[in-house]
Amino acid sequence: MAEVLVIGAGMAGAVAALSAARAGAKVVVVRRALGATALSSGAIDVAVDPHGREEISIENAAREIARTRRHHPYAILQQKLPRLMEALQFLASQLPELLRPPSESNLLLATPLGTVKPTAMAQVSQAAGDLCSLPDEIAIVGFALDPTFDSRLVGAGIEASAAQMNRRPRIQIIDSRWPNEVSMAFAKPVEFASALERPGALEELATEIRSRLSPSVQLVLFPPVLGRTSCSPCSKLSLLLNVTCAEALSGSFSVPGIRLQAALDGALQRVGIELVEGEVKREGDGFAIAPDRSVRPDGVVLATGRFISGGIRDQGALREPIFGLPVHVGGELIDRRYLGDWLSGHFADEQRLFRAGLRIDANLRPLDSEGIPFDARLYAAGSVIGGYDPAVDKTGLGVAAFTGFLAGEAAANRASG
Amino acid sequence: MATSDLFDLIVIGGGVNGTGIARDAAMRGIKTLMLEKKDVACGASGASSGMIHGGIRYLRYDRQVSQLASIDSGYIQRIVPHLLYRIPFIIPLVAKDVAHPSVLERYLAYGAEVYFGVYDLYQPYKRGKPSVRLTAEEVYRLEPALRRSLTGGMSMVEWGIDAPRLCTLNAQSAQQHGATVLTYTQVQGFVRGPEREIAGVHAFDERTRQSTTYRGKLVINVAGAWAPKVAAMANVSVRIRPGKGVHLSLDRRFSNYGIIANAVDGRQIFIIPHEDTSVIGTTDTDYYGDPDDLRVSQDDVEYLLEGIESVIPSVRQARILRAWAGLRTTLYEYGKLPDDLSREHAIYDHQADGAKNLLTLIGGKLASYRAQSQELTDLVSRRLGNSNDCRTHLEPLPGGESFPNTADLARDFGLPEPVVGRMAYRHGANAVKICELAQQHPELRASLCPCEQTCYAEAVYCLREENVAHLTDLRRRCRLGMGPCQGTQCAGPAAALLARERGLSPGQAHRELLRFLDSRFQVKRPVMGAESLAQEELNRAIYLGAGNLDGNSVDG
Numbered sequence: 001m002a003e004v005l006v007i008g009a010g011m012a013g014a015v016a017a018l019s020a021a022r023a024g025a026k027v028v029v030v031r032r033a034l035g036a037t038a039l040s041s042g043a044i045d046v047a048v049d050p051h052g053r054e055e056i057s058i059e060n061a062a063r064e065i066a067r068t069r070r071h072h073p074y075a076i077l078q079q080k081l082p083r084l085m086e087a088l089q090f091l092a093s094q095l096p097e098l099l100r101p102p103s104e105s106n107l108l109l110a111t112p113l114g115t116v117k118p119t120a121m122a123q124v125s126q127a128a129g130d131l132c133s134l135p136d137e138i139a140i141v142g143f144a145l146d147p148t149f150d151s152r153l154v155g156a157g158i159e160a161s162a163a164q165m166n167r168r169p170r171i172q173i174i175d176s177r178w179p180n181e182v183s184m185a186f187a188k189p190v191e192f193a194s195a196l197e198r199p200g201a202l203e204e205l206a207t208e209i210r211s212r213l214s215p216s217v218q219l220v221l222f223p224p225v226l227g228r229t230s231c232s233p234c235s236k237l238s239l240l241l242n243v244t245c246a247e248a249l250s251g252s253f254s255v256p257g258i259r260l261q262a263a264l265d266g267a268l269q270r271v272g273i274e275l276v277e278g279e280v281k282r283e284g285d286g287f288a289i290a291p292d293r294s295v296r297p298d299g300v301v302l303a304t305g306r307f308i309s310g311g312i313r314d315q316g317a318l319r320e321p322i323f324g325l326p327v328h329v330g331g332e333l334i335d336r337r338y339l340g341d342w343l344s345g346h347f348a349d350e351q352r353l354f355r356a357g358l359r360i361d362a363n364l365r366p367l368d369s370e371g372i373p374f375d376a377r378l379y380a381a382g383s384v385i386g387g388y389d390p391a392v393d394k395t396g397l398g399v400a401a402f403t404g405f406l407a408g409e410a411a412a413n414r415a416s417g
Numbered sequence: 418m419a420t421s422d423l424f425d426l427i428v429i430g431g432g433v434n435g436t437g438i439a440r441d442a443a444m445r446g447i448k449t450l451m452l453e454k455k456d457v458a459c460g461a462s463g464a465s466s467g468m469i470h471g472g473i474r475y476l477r478y479d480r481q482v483s484q485l486a487s488i489d490s491g492y493i494q495r496i497v498p499h500l501l502y503r504i505p506f507i508i509p510l511v512a513k514d515v516a517h518p519s520v521l522e523r524y525l526a527y528g529a530e531v532y533f534g535v536y537d538l539y540q541p542y543k544r545g546k547p548s549v550r551l552t553a554e555e556v557y558r559l560e561p562a563l564r565r566s567l568t569g570g571m572s573m574v575e576w577g578i579d580a581p582r583l584c585t586l587n588a589q590s591a592q593q594h595g596a597t598v599l600t601y602t603q604v605q606g607f608v609r610g611p612e613r614e615i616a617g618v619h620a621f622d623e624r625t626r627q628s629t630t631y632r633g634k635l636v637i638n639v640a641g642a643w644a645p646k647v648a649a650m651a652n653v654s655v656r657i658r659p660g661k662g663v664h665l666s667l668d669r670r671f672s673n674y675g676i677i678a679n680a681v682d683g684r685q686i687f688i689i690p691h692e693d694t695s696v697i698g699t700t701d702t703d704y705y706g707d708p709d710d711l712r713v714s715q716d717d718v719e720y721l722l723e724g725i726e727s728v729i730p731s732v733r734q735a736r737i738l739r740a741w742a743g744l745r746t747t748l749y750e751y752g753k754l755p756d757d758l759s760r761e762h763a764i765y766d767h768q769a770d771g772a773k774n775l776l777t778l779i780g781g782k783l784a785s786y787r788a789q790s791q792e793l794t795d796l797v798s799r800r801l802g803n804s805n806d807c808r809t810h811l812e813p814l815p816g817g818e819s820f821p822n823t824a825d826l827a828r829d830f831g832l833p834e835p836v837v838g839r840m841a842y843r844h845g846a847n848a849v850k851i852c853e854l855a856q857q858h859p860e861l862r863a864s865l866c867p868c869e870q871t872c873y874a875e876a877v878y879c880l881r882e883e884n885v886a887h888l889t890d891l892r893r894r895c896r897l898g899m900g901p902c903q904g905t906q907c908a909g910p911a912a913a914l915l916a917r918e919r920g921l922s923p924g925q926a927h928r929e930l931l932r933f934l935d936s937r938f939q940v941k942r943p944v945m946g947a948e949s950l951a952q953e954e955l956n957r958a959i960y961l962g963a964g965n966l967d968g969n970s971v972d973g
Contacts, residue, residue, distance in 0.1 A: 039955060041963035048968070113909050113930070114916070114923035117965035145860050147873055150913035157923045182831070185862045251909060251959040307950035308958075314947045338715045339946045347938035348931055348967045353945065354957060391957035392967065 001026045004411045005287060005297035007280050007322065008311070010037035011044075011400035012382025012407075013303035014264035015087075017273050018094050019408030025299070027408075029268060030276045030289045034261060035309030036383065037397065041249050042224075042256025044099075045390070046088065046120035046398030047074070048106060057104050058120045059084055065395065071330045071355070071387035073399050079362060080406055087405035088121060088398070098231060098263040100127040108132045110221060111249045112149050114157030119249075120398055123256055125226055125234035128219075129246030134162055135218035139172040141209060142223065145184045146192055149223035151175065154248055172214050178205045193225040193255045196233055206240035217243060224250035229262045280322055299411030302366065303381040303404060306357055311384035314339070318356055320384065326369045328359045328386050333369055350392060357386025364407045377414065379407035418619070420630040424450045424597075425801055427618055427633035429604050429647055430640040431455075432462035433580065433783055436587035436598075437790030437809070438637060438797075443594035444812070445798060445805035450631055451596060452620050454603035456890045457588050458581035460641045460708070462783065463893060464743025466664065466689075466698045469493055469501065469543070469784045470575040473536045482761055483539055486784040490543035490576060492810040493583075493787060497817040499845030500583060501576045504689050506675040507551070507560060508533075508571040509728050515553070518568050526568060533571050545574040560672050564730050575675065577689065580783060581893035582843060585883055586814040592884070593815070601886050607651045607775070608632065614773035615651060624886060635797055638777040642708035642744035651772040655765065656749040657779055658758060661704040663717040663742045665697040665944065667735040668901050680724035684756055688725050692839075692869075694738065694900070697721045701755040704744060713740040713943035736948045738901055739940035748780045762789050764796065816845030826852050832862055832872070839870040843895060844878075851878045865914070866907040868900020873914065880918045888915050888929040889936045904937045905956045909964065927966055934960055 004020040006013045009031035017027045047061035050068050062084055066074040074081060085102060092101040099121060106118035108131040116131060138158065142151030155171040162169050179195050187195070195201060209220070220237075224247040227233040237245040250256050268275055281288045286296035304311030304322065312318055317336045318327035327334045329342055329352045342353035358366040358380050365373035366380045382400040383390060390396030426442050428435050431453025439451040453459075469490045476483045494501055510526045512518035518526070533548035540547055549572040556563060556570040588598045601623040608630060610616035617632035638655070640647045648655040667688075675689040688697045700717050718740055725732045747758040762781030767773070776796070781789045791807045798805065823841045827834040830852040841848040855862045855874035865873045879885055879894035888911060891897040897911055898904030912930035915921060921929070934956070941949060961967050 036954075036958070040958065043963075045962070111964055113912070113960075113964045113966065114926055115965045115968070117963070117968065145863070147860050147863050147865075147914065148910045150910075150917060153913045153916050153923060153926060156916075160923050182859050182862075185859055186833075186864065249963060251963040252906060254963070307954040310951075312950075314950060339950075340715060340943055343942050343945060347935040348961060351957075353950075354954065389957075391954075391960075391962035394962070394965075394968070396958070396962055 002299065002412055003028070003295065003297045004299045004301065004408070005030070005280075005289070005295055006301045006303060006408070008035070008303035008305060008309065008382070009264070009268070009275060010035045010261070010303065010305055010309065010382065011264065011397045012305075012404040013301065014268055015091055015401050015404030016301040016303055016381050016408035016411070017268055018271060019090065019405045020299070020301070020412040021271050021273055023409050023412035025412035028274045028276060028289065028295060030278060030280050032279050032310065035305045037264070037400070038257050038261040039254065039308060040257040040260065040397060041251065041254055042123055042260040043109065043119040043126055043249055044088075044091075044121040044397040044401065045394045046084070046102070048118050048394040054118065055105060058102065058106060065393065069388070069393070072393065072395070073360070073385050073388055073403055074395070076360060076362060076387065077364070077403070077406065083406070084402055087402045090405055091401045092121065094267045095263045098123050098260070100124055108161070109249045110154050110158050112154060112223070112251060114150075114153035116157060116161040117249055118394070123231055123259065125231040125247045126249060126256060128234070128244050129221050129248065131158060131161065134165065134167050134169055137170040137172065137214065137217045139174055139213055139217045139220045141174045141176050141220060143176050143178060143192065145179070145182075146187070146189070146223060148189065149248070154221070172217060174209060174212055176205065176208055178208055189223070189225050189250070189253045189255050190228065190258065192223070193228045196225060197228065202233055202236050203240065206237055210241055213241065213243070219243070220245045222247050224248050225255050228255060228258055230259065282322065297377070299377050299379065299414050301379050301381055301404070301407045301411050302384055303407070304384050306383040312357060320358060320366075323366070323374060323378070325358055325366050325374055327356050329353065329356050330387065350389070354389045354391065355386055358384055359387075360385055364403060364410060379411050381407040418628050418630055421450075421632060424448050424631060424633040425635065426450070426797055427452065427631055427636045429618070429636065429638050430643070431457040431584065431588065431598075431600060432460050432639065432641050433458070433584050433587070433786040434639040434641070434778055434781065434789060436584045436591065437786045438639060438793055439591035439596050439598065440587045440594070441790045441794040441807055441809045442797060443591045443596035444808050445794065445803055447797065447801060447803055449591065449596040450633065451588065451591065451598045452602050452604055452618070452631070453600045456600050456886065456893060458584040458893055460643070461743040461745060462584055463581045464662070464664070464741050465580050465783050466696070467578050467580045467783070468504070468575055469578045473533075473573065476532070476536060482759070482782070482785070483536070485788055486782060487539035487542040489785045489788045493578070493784070494544060494576065496810065496812065497583065497586060497814040497845070499816060499820050499842055500579050500586075502842070504575050504577050504675045505673075506573040506575060506677060506687075507556060508573060508677040509556065509563060509567045510569045510571070511566050512568045513566070515566055515568060522568065529571050533573060536573070540574070543576065548573050560674055560676070562672060562729055562731060563676070564728050577691065578783070579843065585894060586816065589815050589883060598884060600884060604647060604650070607636070607772075612773070613771065615775040634774065635800060636775050637793065637797070638775065641746050644746065644777055644779060648767070648777055651767065651775055653767045653770045653772050653775065655777050655779065657746045658749045659704045659708070660701045660745040660747055660755045660758065661711065661742055662699040662701055662745055663713050663721065663740060664699055665718060665721055665740050666691075666738045667695040667697065667732070668738055669693070669695065669735050671695045671729055671732065671735070676728055678724050678728040680720060686721060686724045688729065688732070695735070697725055701745070703755060708744055711742045711744060713742045715943065717742070718944055737944040738903060739937075740943045741940050746779055764793055816847040818846045820845060821848050830856050836864070836870045836872050840872070840875050844875070847878075851875050854878060865911060866895075866897050866900065868902055868906070869896040871895045871897055871907075876911065876914060877918065880915065888912055888933040892936070898933065898937055902952060903941055904933060905952065905959065908933050908937075909960070930960070931966060
């Protein structure tokens with residue numbers, strides 16, 4: 001049986017491992033720590049049309065990105081782009097309780113900043129708040145003691161975006177006094193999530209909301225703190241209130257991000273994939289993955305992320321630390337240059353530095369500085385690959401899932417073939 | 418264009434001089450208007466090292482500058498005691514071969530002792546302690562992180578201050594005494610009277626997008642690096658020699674002492690502790706560009722790190738949080754090195770230049786801002802026939818009346834003591850008002866900026882009481898977004914708070930938020946690398962990725 005080593009267990013690494021296992025390989029995953037997936041909003045951005053056409057399908061939006069951004073992984077993997085939806089469906093099938101399968105076009109979700117955001121796939125609790133099918137009346141719940149989620153700003157944001165669709169939904173703001181403990185003023189979102197998991201807490205919250213909820217409300221939007229490991233608190237609230245409940249999207253300290261990572265861990269466990277916590281070191285032809293354990297895999301997937309997760313590091317120059325692979329921006333090698341040269345203008349402008357990463361070929365193999373695959377066994381997945389900026393391109397976890405799906409399969413097939 | 422009432426005095430510039438003069442004049446009953454094109458302390462005042470020091474560096478050629486600064490430092494400690502903090506300095510004495518210092522090295526050590534002995538004469542003015550000559554063992558006992566190449570050291574005491582808050586409090590006090598303070602209002606031209614004398618200014622309010630004519634009997638140009646531009650609008654030439662000064666802020670407190678080091682060119686630079694961080698300063702290079710385009714270069718950063726590395730070898734292990742630059746407005750002199758330029762100030766009356774009633778104040782230093790303001794306001798008073806005395810050294814600035822017992826406050830109001838401690842440092846006696854606000858609204862006890870221990874109540878207080886126009890102004894009121902994460906945590910919640918307090922639309926809130934994030938980006942840009950890359954990637958994931966701030970139209 002072929003052996004595949006996956007380095008990293010975020011979205012890219014987990015999907016690569018699951019995909020390699022499905023292709024028949026024996027997989028071991030090594031992770032150093034939680035990374036960008038656990039810090040994410042927990043929703044999966046795949047593609048938003050660069051020209052802002054909302055009705056366009058996700059697949060066509062990805063094609064459009066491939067056409068306009070020549071170094072984007074979608075462009076480099078253009079031949080494989082027809083398998084994008086298959087990859088997303090595979091992901092959804094692995095996390096059936098958490099993820100809603102991808103629909104044809106993007107969902108539109110409200111954020112705590114008072115913006116709305118198109119995203120391809122979301123957790124069940126998030127997708128229930130899809131504003132594309134805009135209800136006539138929405139209630140927005142805020143916790144008085146959690147000032148990080150401002151229900152009025154969220155409501156005003158929904159109104160502003162609805163106005164662009166010539167809709168005027170009624171918005172009911174509910175300032176909840178739950179949890180009535182003054183010490184919670186110092187709590188982080190994850191502590192609110194944990195307080196909601198105490199016995200009786202959901203019932204208590206539902207009782208308070210029910211007493212104030214307008215009867216014609218069709219959707220109740222909550223702060224994104226409904227469950228650390230599953231979406232069940234959200235569905236339970238829907239049952240208790242007898243109306244659709246949903247979570248707003250999350251930015252910082254994201255509980256849904258933690259939940260997504262927990263579900264990926266669960267999926268690996270379910271399939272029987274071994275997950276080792278530690279660092280990988282190259283050791284001759286093989287790899288040391290624990291103090292007293294080495295492996296000599298037939299295929300390796302490098303899914304170590306970018307700056308947050310440490311897949312790309314600044315060690316005097318930008319480098320991929322495990323294999324020492326060179327880092328590129330677009331077609332250009334970033335060597336010993338001042339990194340400020342790759343930054344320009346203003347915060348929200350395109351910043352080339354944040355497209356930095358490995359260059360790959362059409363088979364996801366990382367290239368050395370000569371443009372030749374570094375090692376025939378090695379594949380890359382996720383944001384360790386350069387050429388895209390997850391924040392600006394809105395292709396974050398979607399690229400991770402897509403490249404993970406392909407890289408896992410390729411590593412397993414290379415190994416068996 | 419609307420026209421205002423007649424003011425006695427119009428002050429152009431909201432730095433420490435502008436706010437200081439506005440306060441002094443208003444306290445004497447002079448009807449005063451202060452105009453600032455951005456927020457207070459947006460130029461050299463805010464970009465300074467924030468030290469109320471006697472300027473030991475100036476002792477060599479400007480003894481009166483040192484004396485004036487030391488005396489005034491004592492006054493400043495009296496009127497705003499809460500805003501100052503003591504910085505004990507170590508001045509390392511180095512030798513190439515520690516066992517056998519050369520004659521020159523021994524001579525320099527002796528010279529330092531004599532030099533500091535002279536400076537000691539001024540210490541009583543500013544509640545400083547006399548210097549002490551330390552042996553190498555004593556220096557290493559105080560600060561083990563220092564490089565093992567010292568023959569000993571000298572000690573010295575200086576005082577740090579929150580300069581943006583000093584400006585804020587002066588402006589607030591001016592308002593309390595009847596002055597009109599307008600920020601984000603840019604002077605666009607001068608009004609001339611029947612005899613071509615200056616009779617006021619035209620100014621554009623960035624927020625209302627309206628121009629107004631303000632009539633005034635006297636106009637004072639204290640626009641710092643922008644003073645030549647302002648003077649040019651009256652066809653007057655003012656010449657300064659602007660020196661760019663760069664500071665770096667590091668993510669850790671390397672030492673409890675300020676440490677002096679020699680840079681590669683022999684100039685003295687320093688690293689000082691500030692709360693949980695350290696600040697390195699400063700460069701001094703001539704700058705000929707537009708003051709609005711001032712940028713930190715890679716060379717500036719490297720110069721400072723290299724210099725500090727000569728005394729603290731581990732300095733490069735730190736993450737640089739931000740780098741910022743300011744322009745010293747030293748008097749123009751030809752044939753001098755930037756460091757040797759006088760920090761003396763000068764007042765120019767432009768009557769002879771065909772601009773009667775226009776005065777310009779150039780130069781000076783933070784530590785003697787009050788005395789400079791007094792000197793200028795004395796002149797203004799004489800011109801206006803006002804015989805009231807200056808009282809700015811006697812009456813405390815807002816909050817300076819007393820310093821609260823922070824342990825008691827924390828206990829009585831159920832707030833964490835570090836939060837109250839920082840609050841009291843920033844607001845003095847007014848910290849009690851903030852605690853009361855938090856008591857009335859328990860949700861305001863939450864932490865808004867954990868890096869700087871700023872709670873919601875403090876930010877709300879600043880929004881209501883301290884003339885905040887934009888989210889970025891909160892940075893200068895309560896240090897919002899100044900710490901290790903540079904706004905990643907607080908920017909979004911703070912924008913929501915601003916929207917709530919001011920009734921902003923989502924579009925307006927998003928503009929404020931982007932403007933704030935961009936202000937942080939500009940100071941991170943020159944030092945982006947290593948761990949900062951992860952921080953910035955997260956920042957972008959939150960605000961552009963999950964927050965989609967760049968994908969929402971920001972009109973309305």
